[in-house]
Amino acid sequence: MDQTPNIPEVVEEVRDLFERYEQALIDKNLDVLDNCFWNSPHTIRLAHHEHGYGFDRIHAHRMARPPGPGTKEKRLRLDILTIGR
Known part of the structure; x- marks a missing residue:
């Protein structure tokens, strides 16, 4: 099993997915947010x-949030560690 740390294309893929999720939080894009999570209890x-347990409860919480743009605190740092592919 490959355990090479931080293969550049894997790190890039994880970073892109993370940024997509972060932007979806700001935009309140429920489709993207839902697609970022395993649809499972x-x-x-x-x-x-806040904590969410189970996909359905996480989704219901998002649906109940007031409309309008979301906010995010300033990011201090982003570290990504990947192991293998």
């Missing part, structure tokens, strides 16, 4: 002031 989303 076993899905867990941990956040600073």
